[in-house]
Amino acid sequence: MTYSLVNVLAVLVGLAFLWNAYRIVGRGREDLAILALSLVLGGGLIFVGIFPSTFEVVATVLGLNWKARAMLVLSNLTLFVVVTYLFDRLGRLAERVSTLNEELSLLRAELDEHDD
Incomplete structure (x- = not known):
C-alpha cells in the first residue's frame, strides 16, 4: 500500500480534530455535539x-465507478451536516443575543428610574 501527501495531510487534519475534542473536554465545555463531531x-x-x-469499498456500496466520486459524495454530505448544524447554532445564538439585549434595555430603564 502506497501513501501520498494526501494521506499524511488527512492524518494531520484528523489529529487536529482530535486535539480540538481534547481541548473541549479539557476546558470543561459541555458542548457534546461539537465534541462528537470532532471525534467522528x-x-x-x-x-x-x-x-x-x-x-x-464505499464506492462499490454506493454504486459509483471511482473512489474519487465516493470521496466527493461523502465529503459533501459531511459538509451539509456541518453547515446545517452551524446555521442552527447561529440562529439559536442570535435569539440569545436578542433576549440579552432586551433584558439589558429593561435593566437600564429600571436603573435610570431609580437614579431619578
Whole structure:
C-alpha cells in the first residue's frame, strides 16, 4: 500500500480534530455535539489516511465507478451536516443575543428610574 501527501495531510487534519475534542473536554465545555463531531471527523480522517482503500469499498456500496466520486459524495454530505448544524447554532445564538439585549434595555430603564 502506497501513501501520498494526501494521506499524511488527512492524518494531520484528523489529529487536529482530535486535539480540538481534547481541548473541549479539557476546558470543561459541555458542548457534546461539537465534541462528537470532532471525534467522528478526526477518527474518520485518520482511518481513511491510514487505510486509503476504504473508499473503494464505499464506492462499490454506493454504486459509483471511482473512489474519487465516493470521496466527493461523502465529503459533501459531511459538509451539509456541518453547515446545517452551524446555521442552527447561529440562529439559536442570535435569539440569545436578542433576549440579552432586551433584558439589558429593561435593566437600564429600571436603573435610570431609580437614579431619578
